[in-house]
Amino acid sequence: MLQIEHVKLTLDEPESTLRQKAAAALRVPVGEITACRPLRRAIDAREGVCFVYTLRVAVKNESRVLARCRNRQVSAVGEEVYRLPEPVPAPRVRPVVVGAGPAGLFCALALARCGAAPVLLERGQGVERRGEDVERFWSTGELDPESNVQFGEGGAGAFSDGKLNTGTRDPRHRFILETLVRHGAPESILYDAKPHVGTDYLHRVLKSVREELTSLGCDIRFGHRLEGPVIENGAVRAVRAAGPEGVCELPATALVLALGNSARDTFQMLYAAGVPMEPKPLAVGVRIEHRQADIDLAQYKALAGHPRLPAASYKLSCHLENGRGVFSFCVCPGGTVVAAASETARAVTNGMSLYARDGENCNGGLLVSVTPEDFPGHGPLDGIAFQRALEERAFAAGGGGYIAPAQRVEDFLLRRPSAGPGRVVPTYRPGVRWCDLWDVLPEWLCESLAQALPVLDRKVRGYADPDAVLTAVETRSSCPLRILRDEGGEAAIRGLWPCGEGAGYAGGILSAAADGVRTAEHILEKLREKERAL
Ligand SMILES: Cc1cc2nc3c(=O)[nH]c(=O)nc-3n(C[C@H](O)[C@H](O)[C@H](O)COP(=O)(O)OP(=O)(O)OC[C@H]3O[C@@H](n4cnc5c(N)ncnc54)[C@H](O)[C@@H]3O)c2cc1C
Known part of the structure; x- marks a missing residue:
């Protein structure tokens, strides 16, 4: 089996042309290719948007073709197949x-x-x-x-x-x-x-x-x-x-x-x-919600809205002078922010989407790194106490019923309460209560988010959109x-x-x-x- 890397398709070229592209890369007639399947498909949005494929190709006279094509993107590979262990006799006591x-x-x-x-x-x-x-x-x-x-x-x-x-x-x-x-x-x-x-x-x-x-x-x-x-x-x-x-x-x-x-x-x-x-390090923060069309525009530029392009996503991080890392987490293009609580009187956010990712908004966690030294105690269960305290504050600020506290980014950066949404309508159910998150979350957490937002906005334009919505609190990104x-x-x-x-x-x-x-x-x-x- 041969592997061909970096096979590019423009947005106007159908996948059926991959076989021809593979034949050209191998310098053989299309008829010599007996099988051609994509192993990986990525979107490259750096200079003009295109699809980049890695292909697995079967061809007649494989070693001769490989030697003759002199193409550094082509290599011979074996199929890696994972096999479960051999069966055992049924155990007397079930696992x-x-x-x-x-x-x-x-x-x-x-x-x-x-x-x-x-x-x-x-x-x-x-x-x-x-x-x-x-x-x-x-x-x-x-x-x-x-x-x-x-x-x-x-x-x-x-x-x-x-x-x-x-x-x-x-x-x-x-x-x-x-x-x-x-x-x-x-x-x-x-x-x-x-x-x-x-x-x-x-x-x-x-x-x-x-x-x-x-x-x-x-x-x-x-x-x-x-x-x-x-x-x-x-x-x-x-x-x-x-x-x-x-x-x-x-x-x-x-x-x-x-x-x-x-x-x-x-x-x-x-x-x-x-x-x-x-105990183990973790990360806590908020969900940030944007209009999906704005994220598409930031990522795909002139090609935003092209029918072959999926809802755009992003992955962002920065390191602050206060020593904390701030990063995006579990981005859900075209999705909704969800109430993800599992304990009474403790509010938690997260995100989900359907396969089509065709909702109005894009949401993602915006998290700040936390180490066991930040917990009030340093024992294995102290991270849980730390998470619970944040969730209780969020629940109380929402006024009960798992309503979550929320704020527009512009208001958050100006440290003033929000009175309602702007262009971005929050999707969290059962609903949000507009407030000043600086009154809800610890100062160090808000300070870190406020420092990170403009930095991240330089990487994805519009990330710190004045109307983007922050909903609190995101605590369950990993185990403490x-x-x-x-x-x-x-x-x-x-x-x-x-x-x-x-x-x-x-x-x-x-x-x-x-x-x-x-x-x-x-x-x-x-x-x-x-x-x-x-
Ligand atoms: C809203 C949301 C969106 C997410 N989106 C993504 C995503 O897009 N991609 C991704 O990779 N990850 C995502 N994650 C994270 C992902 O779900 C977890 O990483 C993953 O499910 C962890 O798998 P797990 O089997 O270890 O634990 P879990 O999926 O948490 O499963 C643990 C199970 O154990 C059960 N359990 C706990 N205690 C007991 C007990 N005492 N007795 C019996 N049963 C018990 C629980 O009910 C639960 O069903 C998301 C998480 C959430 C909450």
Whole structure:
């Protein structure tokens, strides 16, 4: 197989011309090419907007073509195929996976495909009922602390933009993307440089993944919250879970903790049970909302609005003299700002979009880095106390009912309260209360945001648009603690497998899912060792 880099298409050239471009790069007639598929597609908006492809091409007489074409963009590559471990005999005691977010689902899927179908415990509800609970919260402000944007099938990413990019390379990523496509995600996620599925596709995919898990013998229990591992002689022996019928105890020798970053009560319980943890840096801030047309114009210039161009995004960062980093996070083009609370009387923002990304506004987190030294204490749970204090201030400033405090950027920079929106109408439901965020958030946080806005505006023109809206408070971008595990993925308590974002080993849907698969590999290896020892 040959790989050709940097194959460019103008906005007027259809994808069907890629084959001709590949033939030209290889200096062969088009008929010699037996297969041609995009491996990666990116948009280059630096000088005139164009698509840039990496192609995988099969051609007759490959080595002769490679030697003859003398093109530095062409190389011979092998197909990297990730394979799950060999199946194991069904274990006597099933593994128990806690959490049906990307980490837990992919851990369960890998275990089940390899013959060790687990019990999957999820405190929240299946995506159908969860969708109703979340919609009720957004329209009335009535929060269900067990079924919300953070908790339920699909985990924290179920109401999201469904971005699937990561900064890391891992052979498991392709396996995960292919699994998602097999379950109904759009094929473009296999080659887009910045793939995204949107909330609409995600929900379809989740139902289909559930069907596969069930068909493989996985015992999925929604509405079941882990209450505690039963530990004997430094090892897990059972699991206690609270469900609709009360507390039950399940035998377990492998317990996967795929809890996500919002399982605060569970972290407290685990800490009290002696599970080793450490505090971790995090970032907090606000959501910033612009008109999508303005972001398109800033990024695509004269070509803004071209029908082949997707809603534009951005990625921004700067380092301030006060030592803090400020950066954009989880940008949702054509999306909405969402109320993402999971605890009573604590307001939290985040963002989501549908696959089409065709909403009026573009929103993104605007976050300031925080280290454990900023927390009032320096223990593993002090980051949670820090997040909670901010969320309580935001809730109080909104006046209750999960109304969020908001301010126009111009007013924020002039330190005066906003009275209402300008050109940008906020999308957050159940609604915003206009105020002065300097009265709501700590001075150092506002100071950092105020310093960063003009700097970032120089990178994406209009970022500090006077009418852009800041909505508070964004606190759940990552986990404030890490549950310690060894190189083999196991905690000091044997049989306990911390996994995904909540354990502090992943950030985002794809990396959490990959950590889930990795954890399954470790557990399968342990099961194989046990089998050999018998
Ligand atoms: C609104 C929003 C938008 C986002 N957008 C994106 C995006 O576009 N792209 C991206 O990469 N990332 C996005 N993220 C982040 C992404 O969702 C997370 O990184 C990812 O879901 C982490 O996966 P996880 O499986 O580790 O944890 P989670 O997805 O948080 O899943 C953990 C699960 O564990 C369950 N649980 C917790 N405690 C217990 C217990 N005691 N008993 C039983 N179950 C329990 C929870 O209910 C939850 O379902 C977004 C997050 C939010 C909130």
